[in-house]
Amino acid sequence: MAKIDLIKDLVPIAQNTMADIVEKELRDYLKKKSFKPGDALPSELELAEALGVSRNVVREALSRLRMLGMVETRKRRGMILSRPDILGSFERVLDPLIIDASTLQDIFELRLTLEMGLADILYLRKTKKDLKELEAIAKSQEPKGKGQAFRISSEVAFHGKIYQMTGNDTLTRFQNMLLPIFGYVISLEKVPKIGTVSHIDLVNILKDGSKEEFRAGMMEHLKPHFDRLK
Amino acid sequence: MAKIDLIKDLVPIAQNTMADIVEKELRDYLKKKSFKPGDALPSELELAEALGVSRNVVREALSRLRMLGMVETRKRRGMILSRPDILGSFERVLDPLIIDASTLQDIFELRLTLEMGLADILYLRKTKKDLKELEAIAKSQEPKGKGQAFRISSEVAFHGKIYQMTGNDTLTRFQNMLLPIFGYVISLEKVPKIGTVSHIDLVNILKDGSKEEFRAGMMEHLKPHFDRLK
DNA sequence: TACATTTGATATGTAGGACATATCTACATA
DNA sequence: TATGTAGATATGTCCTACATATCAAATGTA
Structure with missing residues (x-):
């Protein structure tokens, strides 16, 4: 013993x-x-x-x-x-297939955390132009229920744009790297779950609502994912 | 031409x-x-x-x-x-002295974003035991104004504990790596600024308050840093 | 037969030599 | 002044050699 x-x-x-x-x-x-x-x-x-x-x-x-x-x-x-590309080495290793389940889960949560924390910087930097572009993306996704592939690419486009609106390149790149893992974890679900707040709803909040409202909206949007956490 | x-x-x-x-x-x-x-x-x-x-x-x-x-x-x-340590390579490159100013700023914001996004997972995972430990840390820091070094190490201990309370090892390690950079950016300030909400205040909110209250409290705590952003 | 020991084969870790190639410096030329 | 040539130098690549650790098989012993 x-x-x-x-x-x-x-x-x-x-x-x-x-x-x-x-x-x-x-x-x-x-x-x-x-x-x-x-x-x-x-x-x-x-x-x-x-x-x-x-x-x-x-x-x-x-x-x-x-x-x-x-x-x-x-x-x-x-x-x-020379100046190292701080995310470059990260990228090499970030593959869902070679990362253990526990770390995958951690990264999934990391992205949720980022998403919920974006509001403050987003409201500091958002412009009318960006809002229009985001709205265009959201509207183009309106005809819902086009299958898993379309749903995922919609998520990527919309949320990617939000990160880009923060004007923080590192953050945007970082989130882009996390996407495959986020997508992978989601794909493990049997039944795709969708929050009650849609992309269009989020855009409308961003246009007229407060930070707090946006955060609450994002929480509802991501609720299915948060519900998976114990 | x-x-x-x-x-x-x-x-x-x-x-x-x-x-x-x-x-x-x-x-x-x-x-x-x-x-x-x-x-x-x-x-x-x-x-x-x-x-x-x-x-x-x-x-x-x-x-x-x-x-x-x-x-x-x-x-x-x-x-x-073998399984790569996804943060290991990151660590090698993360040194304030070899990263350009713009990326330093990005990472500074990244940490602020994380901090503001922690509430949801934190309220999912926090335990009485952790709260006690966090309170102990906060209380031990009470006699304020002990100089820059003490102030920074206090911040590290307190916020580090919060990350640890999420139960997310990757997130905790990640934040730990970001610390030197965060500290570096702060050290560039001439006059150290302190938010109106203290560590003790945050602990009290965590004990009795709601997620939304905690988030608001954290925002006030970090306000001096957010005010630096344009 | 079962177990311990020895021996050989194999893959990595390190050293050192060789040469092609690119490019900087200096010099020569129109 | 601009262009072209020659030599020097550091990297990129290949090769050989050998020490060392370790696995596997062969051998010896009870």
């Missing part, structure tokens, strides 16, 4: 490879020195010598940083620091 | 390296085949031959996937598919 408990507490010792170490070393190096994008870095050979590893190892570490967008490399020019 | 316009339209052609291609190839391969974690993958040499590249290139690509947590490797055992 005691043995099993002990084993459960044990975690595999971190078999850090040289590439892992060098990667971390380089990331710390880049952060500390407060470089600016465009600054040149030592060459691979210099790094290898300085760190006492082979050029292979350095290249593996650099390959990772390159993927993260932290550095760029040009022939002869050497390496230069 | 025409020449300059032409040049403006030109973008550098994507100099994809072999490692980039192989990385994408492998990711698609892993997704398509619907492997389960633990499944064994071909050896580096087999992959290299199958793709017609050197083992070096394959190793660079695999090194990236290893960083993302998509695969694990053991000597002799070969490679096995």
Whole structure:
């Protein structure tokens, strides 16, 4: 008995490879020195010598940083620091098929949370032009009951537009990445549920109503999803 | 004139390296085949031959996937598919010093959005035990005006606990990663601003008040930050 | 037969050498 | 001034080699 408990507490010792170490070393190096994008870095050979590893190892570490967008490399020019695309690496991993059920559920909730929190910034930034466009989207979806595929693409278009109206590019991209997962979780439902507040209703609230009314409307719109949470 | 316009339209052609291609190839391969974690993958040499590249290139690509947590490797055992830590790669890049101002602002807003959207899930999951712990945190912060460092660590402890009360691990971790950036943006203020609703007030609302009251309270608590947004 | 030990094969981790290619610098030329 | 040439340099790719860890089979022992 005691043995099993002990084993459960044990975690595999971190078999850090040289590439892992060098990667971390380089990331710390880049952060500390407060470089600016465009600054040149030592060459691979210099790094290898300085760190006492082979050029292979350095290249593996650099390959990772390159993927993260932290550095760029040009022939002869050497390496230069660059601004990472903070969502880029996220995107690579965000696939419903390779994420465990518990995390999928977490992300589902994360998106619901965002949706409910949008009102304040939305009311700060919304414009007449955006409202018209949103209304056009909502109206084009009016003939309801066109099947699952149409329903999902409608949701994507409408809610995507709302995020875009916040003027926050990062938020908009982030939500776009979450969509496949959101869609996946919804597709697990047997019976598609629809809230009592429609897209058109939400548009009308946005036009004339208050933040609080919009939030209440969004809650009703998403109610079927919230009801699924325990 | 025409020449300059032409040049403006030109973008550098994507100099994809072999490692980039192989990385994408492998990711698609892993997704398509619907492997389960633990499944064994071909050896580096087999992959290299199958793709017609050197083992070096394959190793660079695999090194990236290893960083993302998509695969694990053991000597002799070969490679096995594993569940990526979706936030792990995010963490590597999330440093205020290497993110541009506009994205920092976006992330600042993202956190405000989350904070305002928490109410629904929070009221679904909060327990008496959690409330007590949250109250303890809030009370321990009562003697105000202990300087910037104490103020920030108080914010972190209190708001962190709220996220934890949602029972959503991904959300909690995500918020924790956003904290340095949030703190950084705040630290740019000359005069620290404090909302009219304190942590204690929020706890009291959580104990007896409604979701709507909590949301209103949180809005007041965060008002100084929202006022900074245009 | 059952179990423990040894041995060999295999895949990864690391090192180092080689060369093609792109591109920067300097110099030469019209 | 603009263009073209030559050399130097850093990356991109390939190859070979070997240490090490580990699985699997062979061997030895009770």
